[in-house]
Amino acid sequence: MTSEVFELVxxxxxxxxxxxxxxxxxxKPFEQATSGPWEEASKxxxxxxxxxxxxxxxxVEFLYLRNYDYPDPTPLKPAPEPAGGAPEPAQMEGEDAxxxxxxxRPLTPLEDCLRKSLPPDEDISITDxxxxxxxxxxxxxxxDILLAHAKVYALANYKSVDTxxxxxxxxxxxxxxxxxxxxxxxxxLINIVDFASYVYANTDCLSNSQEPLRKLTSQFIAxxxxxxxxxxxxxxxxxxxxxxxxxxMGKISRRLSDPGGVYRTGGSSKMRYISGVHxxxxxxxxxxxxRVKEVNDKDSNLxxxxxxxxxxxxxxxxxxxxxxxxxxxxxxxxxxxxxxQDDDLGSYLDGIKEDGIYEKITEVALYRGTPxxxxxxxxxxxxxxxxxxxxxxxxxxxxxxWKSVKI
Numbered sequence: 001m002t003s004e005v006f007e008l009v010x011x012x013x014x015x016x017x018x019x020x021x022x023x024x025x026x027x028k029p030f031e032q033a034t035s036g037p038w039e040e041a042s043k044x045x046x047x048x049x050x051x052x053x054x055x056x057x058x059x060v061e062f063l064y065l066r067n068y069d070y071p072d073p074t075p076l077k078p079a080p081e082p083a084g085g086a087p088e089p090a091q092m093e094g095e096d097a098x099x100x101x102x103x104x105r106p107l108t109p110l111e112d113c114l115r116k117s118l119p120p121d122e123d124i125s126i127t128d129x130x131x132x133x134x135x136x137x138x139x140x141x142x143x144d145i146l147l148a149h150a151k152v153y154a155l156a157n158y159k160s161v162d163t164x165x166x167x168x169x170x171x172x173x174x175x176x177x178x179x180x181x182x183x184x185x186x187x188x189l190i191n192i193v194d195f196a197s198y199v200y201a202n203t204d205c206l207s208n209s210q211e212p213l214r215k216l217t218s219q220f221i222a223x224x225x226x227x228x229x230x231x232x233x234x235x236x237x238x239x240x241x242x243x244x245x246x247x248x249m250g251k252i253s254r255r256l257s258d259p260g261g262v263y264r265t266g267g268s269s270k271m272r273y274i275s276g277v278h279x280x281x282x283x284x285x286x287x288x289x290x291r292v293k294e295v296n297d298k299d300s301n302l303x304x305x306x307x308x309x310x311x312x313x314x315x316x317x318x319x320x321x322x323x324x325x326x327x328x329x330x331x332x333x334x335x336x337x338x339x340x341q342d343d344d345l346g347s348y349l350d351g352i353k354e355d356g357i358y359e360k361i362t363e364v365a366l367y368r369g370t371p372x373x374x375x376x377x378x379x380x381x382x383x384x385x386x387x388x389x390x391x392x393x394x395x396x397x398x399x400x401x402w403k404s405v406k407i
Contacts, residue, residue: 007045008060014053016060020044026063027161048155055151062152062164064342070148070171072131073140076187076329124129128171129323129355130179137188145175146195153213169212176216177323189231193195196221197237200244202375203369210247225252273325274361276351277315284311292316293400294366295380302348302389302398314349314363314400316364322407326351329400331387348389349400359383359404369397 021393024031040046048056058068135142153168155161179188192355199217210218221228225248228234238245243383248289282288284301291313294300302312319325351361369375375397377385382402388397 003045004034006040008056009045009047009049010051010053010056011049012053014056018060018063019214022063022129027159029159031159031186034373036374050158051151051155055076055155058148058152059164059284062161062167062295066163068152068164070152071144073135073142075142076139081403110114113130119254129174132174132323134384135178137179137186138183141191142175142179143186143191143194146172149175149199149200150202150213154198157203157213163346171195172213173216173336174323176220177321180220180223180321182227184227184229190233191229192221193233194226196244200242205243214243214247218244218251221250222251224338237258262360271362271405272320274316274319274351274364275319275321275324275326277314277329277364277400278317278350279312279348280315284312288315290315291367292364294368296368298368300366314366317351322360325354325361326360327334327357327400327404328352328355328384329364329386329402331389343348349386358407360407361402361404363403367399367401369399371396375399 003022006023008016008018008023010016011307020034026033030046032038033046034044035041051059058070062068065275079295128211149168149172153172154163156165182188182192196217197234199213203211203213205211205214219363229238239250250401277292280288280303282291287300291300292315300313302314303310329349329351332348361384364384367375369378369388375385377383380401381399381403384402386400390398
């Protein structure tokens with residue numbers, strides 16, 4: 001069975017040829033344009049004059065493959081040091097803006113603000129999150145990746161390609177979470193100004209709810225407004241007024257209305273999350289203060305009651321980045337106790353970081369259980385547990401237990 005071929009013409013006159021059935025199957029506007037009594041249908045050509053060829057190429061790629069490629073952040077070139085040293089970032093007089101806002105009502109965390117806008121079955125691959133991990137915002141420019149996703153979103157929104165719109169929105173959520181919190185005097189501030197300018201110029205205000213990408217953008221800026229307002233171009237954007245200022249000020253005013261809140265951001269926070277645990281050798285006479293302790297103040301030495309075992313502590317690792325926070329732990333190797341040096345100490349527990357799981361681990365402890373007795377973690381005030389770290393039927397089981405917070 002054959003199908004007609006249509007042309008999609010981008011703003012720079014680059015032309016893409018696409019099967020009519022594929023084009024019409026995922027978009028009502030495309031279906032109408034290819035089949036109705038329109039000029040597009042007779043000419044078999046649809047002009048997308050507001051969209052550059054890179055964006056149209058990503059649309060076509062998605063229609064065929066249900067995915068689209070996008071640029072990585074670009075490395076920064078070292079900037080020459082200005083005479084007299086680097087200028088100090090602008091600050092509000094007295095207490096800085098971020099510190100003032102920190103004392104007030106928390107805004108909805110970034111990852112939580114889009115739950116109603118994103119269908120749960122539209123997941124993205126974990127490779128999207130892992131792809132961003134090597135790119136430190138201090139060393140890379142994120143403008144190309146932000147605008148690439150924003151343009152794809154705007155085009156998908158315009159042509160009602162709902163699955164592509166959801167994918168672009170999730171990728172923007174991941175990217176902004178990687179940039180959170182904003183750092184003073186950072187080039188990322190300019191990236192965010194350009195991104196926000198594009199978003200508000202190319203999306204529409206909705207009458208009954210906030211447009212999803214505008215909601216995500218304004219939420220990110222409101223969470224970081226103390227730093228955002230130190231960039232002169234950001235002040236110029238605010239001075240233009242309009243929907244952007246309305247959205248930002250609405251969020252900030254709600255935040256200031258409750259001085260009793262404890263501020264947490266979405267992609268990073270004043271809270272600490274657990275990003276992993278590792279084993280280190282120590283001394284029974286001088287227990288490591290930072291070790292993971294046993295729930296009932298029993299011995300927290302992993303080698304306790306093991307023959308010829310060395311003193312080994314489990315030490316937590318922390319992060320303020322939500323995408324690096326653990327959601328659970330699984331036993332990766334049973335601890336035997338027969339280690340002679342630090343190099344022999346492997347990771348006996350793997351910290352799992354699951355996309356789409358909103359409970360992040362904030363506290364860990366050890367629990368020495370009873371042989372042949374199932375542990376009910378809720379009864380000891382915890383939310384989850386690993387398997388037996390030592391995996392020995394002849395001794396009391398040893399579990400890692402944890403508490404989580406919902407973000």
